[in-house]
Amino acid sequence: MSSSRPNDTWRQTHLGRLLGHAMRRFDARVLxxxxxxxxxxxxxxxxxxxxxxxxxxxxxxRHLALxxxxxxxxxxxxxxxxxxxxxxxxxxxxxxxxxxEADPRDARARLVRFTPNGLAWLEAFRRAVAQAEAExxxxxxxxxxxxxxxxxxxxxxxxxxx
Numbered sequence: 001m002s003s004s005r006p007n008d009t010w011r012q013t014h015l016g017r018l019l020g021h022a023m024r025r026f027d028a029r030v031l032x033x034x035x036x037x038x039x040x041x042x043x044x045x046x047x048x049x050x051x052x053x054x055x056x057x058x059x060x061x062r063h064l065a066l067x068x069x070x071x072x073x074x075x076x077x078x079x080x081x082x083x084x085x086x087x088x089x090x091x092x093x094x095x096x097x098x099x100x101e102a103d104p105r106d107a108r109a110r111l112v113r114f115t116p117n118g119l120a121w122l123e124a125f126r127r128a129v130a131q132a133e134a135e136x137x138x139x140x141x142x143x144x145x146x147x148x149x150x151x152x153x154x155x156x157x158x159x160x161x162x
Contacts, residue, residue, distance in 0.1 A: 026132055027058055033128035040124045041117045044095060059085070060092055060112075061125045068111035070103065097121055 011017070031053060034040055047053045059078035063069070069077075075085035089112055092098045097118035103109035114122060137145040 026136070029132045029135065030058070030125065030128040033131050034121075034124050037124040037127065039120060041096070041120060044097070044117065044121055047095065056084075057088060057092065058125075060088055060098065061122060064098065064112060064114060066114070068101070068103075068113035070109055071112060074112060092118070 034053075044053070059080065060074065063074055063077040065073075071086055071089060072082055074089070075082045078085060080088075089098060089100070093100065096115055098112050099115055100110045100112055103111045133145075140148070
């Protein structure tokens with residue numbers, strides 16, 4: 001009787017796992033670049049360098065509208081619960097990245113807005129993303145990078161409709 005083990009390498013190499021690893025690597029590189037950016041407020045750079053700022057905090061950086069966003073909008077765009085986003089906003093508010101202000105369209109609602117330090121953080125994020133993208137392109141080549149970006153844009157275009 002021969003015992004043949006099923007091939008389970010697919011669990012380590014399927015597209016979802018590779019995308020997850022790639023995203024974690026990209027976000028880690030962005031945070032490392034931000035930690036060394038001389039234009040990032042020093043306290044925030046220290047938080048990033050000590051890995052206190054995580055990829056979860058990047059959700060606020062990615063999704064907060066320049067004119068401000070309601071917490072429910074921010075949570076929905078980031079694919080998080082309102083409570084989890086509220087915790088992140090609390091931390092970012094304590095760090096001086098954001099403030100909560102009255103929403104001029106609805107006195108019962110609050111808007112989350114970037115502070116001046118938060119806008120400096122956002123600009124550092126823009127530079128770090130551009131640098132990380134350039135490094136990706138250098139590592140895999142222009143043609144591959146272009147195909148990957150186009151493929152991801154096409155695939156993500158339906159998100160979160162499914």
